[in-house]
Amino acid sequence: MMKQLQGKSGASVFQYALLPQAPLPAVTIADPGKATLLIDQTYEKKSQVDLTEGDAVQTGQKLAPFKDSEAYVISSVTGKVSAIYPYPGDFGKNFTAFDIEVAADDVAPAVEDLEPTMASLRTYLVDAPGKPALDLLGDPTRPIHTIVVSGVDTDLLVASNQYVVRTEIDAIAKGIEILKAASGVETIAIAVPRDLIAGFGHTGADELKAVSLDYPSGQPKLILYHAFGIEVPAGKTCADMGYAFFSAESVANIGKTYETGQVPVEKMVTLIDKQGQVKVVAARLGTPVAAILGAAGIQTGDRDRLILGGPMTGTALYDAKQVVRADTDAIMVQDAADVTLVSDYSCINCGECVRSCPTRIQVNMLVRFLEAGQYEDGAELYDLHSCVDCGLCSYVCVARIPIYQYIRLAKYELARVNAVAEAPDEQ
Ligand code: SF4
Ligand code: SF4
Secondary structure: OOOOOOOOOOOOEEEOOOOOOOOOOOOOOOOEEEEEEEEOOOOOHHHEOOOOOOOOEEOOOOOOEEEOOOOOEEOOOOOEEEEEEEOOHHHHHHHEEEEEEOOOOOOOOOOOOOOHHHHHHHHHHOOOOOOOOOHHHHOOOOOOOEOOOOOOOOOOOOHHHHHHHOOOOHHHHHHHHOOOHHHOOOOEEEEEEEEHHHOOOOOOOEEEEOOOOEEOOOOOOHHEEEEHHHOOOOOOOHHHHHHEEHHHHHHHHHHHHHHHOOOOOEEEEEOOOOOOOEEEEEEEEEEEHHHHHHHHHOOOOOEEEEEOOOOOOEEOOOOOEEEEEOOEEEEEOOOOHHHHOOOOOOOOOOHHHHOOOOOOOOOHHHHHHHHOOHHHHHHHHHHHHOOOOOOHHHHOOOOOHHHHHHHHHHHHHHHHHHHHHHHOOOO
């Protein structure tokens, strides 16, 4: 099923970039001014929550303010609550936002009851920067035998995980030790860019895997195929095959938490400017995108485009007030003159999308079903579930059809319908 993406010469068309030999220190956004903390819970009225405007919070404090829910967030800053309001997410998801005006003095008490157990990890680190995949561990119906610490990034130009494996190898080694003790998983492997493979022998990982720089080799399913010789059948996940992928950043943050007792609150974000220059910034979770652009001296004009993520799979932002979250790996700024607008032209059957697809899906046929909202038929007839989310089909489409956005929506809708069908009957 999996074929390496190749150009006409047989070489891959796109390559991941390597950071310089000694990557520059990340630029830290010292004071975001305001942070917005998000809880995965719908907000309808004030009486739902125990927090109110003016309440003080501290960095690392666990906030579970809903009276009828255990949903919580770890505060990434010290300051005072200044507003509480509903916050829309992707695909109609609803969050509750808590704006915190940041105080001059940062107070971050150490956690005292940290143990190398899954309970401790889940209490303090479930939404840690890098978003550790803790929900994949401990499910007896889907046992995990191997954790893969991924030191590669999935999208082009993004270098957050590469930065962490280059600069925080001791923290990663500590994180591997804790994960092994807490999860009891038999094998922990670390995957790094092929050209960086020397020097990763002392992480405590049981296996070291090299990942090609050919795009999209950093996608977990392709790492499994090329580095482990495991093919993930259509419709299955890496976890279904017994492999849980953890970003290198999340594992480094687990290590740092157990070394220092401080809950991590800073996310490494790759900032890609209008010229395609890349720099890594460290920003508190909840920092507005606008604050990061301001600190980096990036001005944006009216029709410039902001993208959360990389050039292949990122999502356009409608507003620079959106914030850095645990899985925000990159922010990209595109000059208005470089923005390729999508169109409502029909597919002309040129076949570029099929030639580009690493899994050789018949994308030209699939897109016809997805445009019509016929997700189940598209999935069944044209192999939607073999898609590894690389975005190449959209990139090459001469008709500028937003194919990858259709694919994301289709996968989301099918997963939602399945979840409803599998939910226990409430009667
Ligand atoms: S995003 Fe497009 S090109 Fe990439 S695997 Fe999916 S269908 Fe193929
Ligand atoms: S690249 Fe676009 S126009 Fe060409 S076959 Fe694919 S969907 Fe159709």
